[in-house]
Amino acid sequence: MIPVLSRFLAGALLAALSGLATADCPRIVSQSPYISAALDWLARGHCIVGVSRYDTRDLPRTGGVMDPDAEALAVLDPQLVLTSNWAAAEAMQKVVPAGARLLQVDGFASLADAEAMLRRIGEASAVADLDARLAVWRRDWQAAAAAVGGQGRRALVLSACSAMPYSFGRGHYVGDAFAAAGFVVVESAPRLRHIRPGEEIEDLLSAVDVLDPEVVFSLDRKDAEQCNALLGLLPVPVIHLDGANFFHPGTGLVAGFAELADKLR
Structure with missing residues (x-):
């Protein structure tokens, strides 16, 4: 009672x-x-x-x-x-x-999975103009991705501003997004790879040595006190991006591609 x-x-x-x-x-x-x-x-x-x-x-x-x-x-x-x-x-x-x-x-497996996630949530919450919203989003992210101009460069995409860094493969929404922007995502793990002592790849220097990228993208967290110190020692260019545009599937993708294109220019 x-x-x-x-x-x-x-x-x-x-x-x-x-x-x-x-x-x-x-x-x-x-x-x-x-x-x-x-x-x-x-x-x-x-x-x-x-x-x-x-x-x-x-x-x-x-x-x-x-x-x-x-x-x-x-x-x-x-x-x-x-x-x-x-x-x-x-x-x-x-x-x-x-x-x-x-x-x-889910929403984290691919760009298509992110769209499916948005659709399921929209249907469940009775969004009347759902089809129109998704069509505009799809058009906008595809245009923003095309404007990036990855040109087939080999890219390693990391989150290195947490306790242990990890990298994104093609079986993850983030890896799929960078592939859509024209990069060859070098991470061979199907979804995520945790980079830490005792694993196949123990640190960021080893990751660059094994995976051989031309450029590294660091998706940074605004609330992180600091990023992995080895980012500053990598022998390839490191481009920092606002991770918030990529960590939430779908919603910040257009802004993420816009920042990516701007940083590459």
Whole structure:
């Protein structure tokens, strides 16, 4: 039995949140920042009533991708819970409130997968002009990619501003994006390679030696205190880009290509 005070607080919270989602969209919980970014791009950001602990927006927290908070979800009374397919479907079904729809998406496998992710989220959140939005996005990113002019240069694409650097292969959205911009992505791992001691490639110098790129692209995180020191010692050009345009599939791609073209000029 829920205590009277707890019931009162839950009711008060729901009343306070009632204005966040309007009649034209469902009450949505987003369990990942990249899903929140997709909802913003789809003009469904105002439908979000709860977010994961990793999100920066000022909304109630509902745990993480792998450990959602069942009590927080129940209080928010969502109609749609969106999360990554990294979480086990059976575990998610146990914590999603009765009557709420659970939708798990990916988006990180390729550009086509990113578009499929945007479409699934758009359909689930009742975006009326979804086809038109996706058509414009596809046209714009293809034009922006063509303007980059990679010219078949061998490229190593890294995220080196975290605890351990990793590189992107063609089986990842980022690798596919750089291939679309005209580069030959040299990473041979199918999706991601973690570069760290004890692995086949132990550091960034070894990565350049083994994979033989003509240029290295570093996707930087604004919140990172520092990037890997070896970036400054690599014997090939290193071009730094705003990682935020690539870490969230689809939503920042046009801006990412525009910055890439500008840096190459």
